[in-house]
Structure formats: C-alpha cells, structure tokens
Amino acid sequence: xxxxxxxxxxxxxxxxxxxxxxxxxxxxxxxxxxxxxxxxxxxxxxxxxxxxxxxxxxxxxxxxxxxxx
Numbered sequence: 001x002x003x004x005x006x007x008x009x010x011x012x013x014x015x016x017x018x019x020x021x022x023x024x025x026x027x028x029x030x031x032x033x034x035x036x037x038x039x040x041x042x043x044x045x046x047x048x049x050x051x052x053x054x055x056x057x058x059x060x061x062x063x064x065x066x067x068x069x
Contacts, residue, residue: 002010
C-alpha cells in the first residue's frame with residue numbers, strides 16, 4: 001500500500017488543489033478586512049482631534065484651564 005510519505009504528498013496535493021479554488025475569495029475578504037480596519041483607525045483619529053474640551057495644563061503641580069484660541 002501507500003507509505004507515510006506518499007500519503008503526505010497526496011494530502012498536500014489535494015489541499016493545494018482545493019486552496020486554489022478558494023484563493024480569490026480569501027484575498028478578497030482579506031482586502032475588505034484591511035479597508036475596514038483602515039477606516040476605523042481613521043475614524044478614531046478624527047474623533048480624537050475633535051475634542052471640545054482640551055485637557056488641563058500642569059504647571060508646578062497645579063492644574064489650570066487652557067486658553068482656547
């Protein structure tokens with residue numbers, strides 16, 4: 001019959017053939033995930049830049065309010 005080496009090679013060939021059919025779907029979903037992550041990162045960055053109350057300044061251990069321009 002078949003030995004371990006032959007079965008391993010046969011299994012790798014079967015996996016490669018099946019993976020080729022699904023490769024476009026995998027790359028498409030990976031691209032969508034990357035776009036979503038990039039847009040969420042941009043949204044968080046914009047949210048941090050739109051603060052209405054600035055954080056207080058620390059001067060010699062005391063806190064004071066910043067003058068808003």
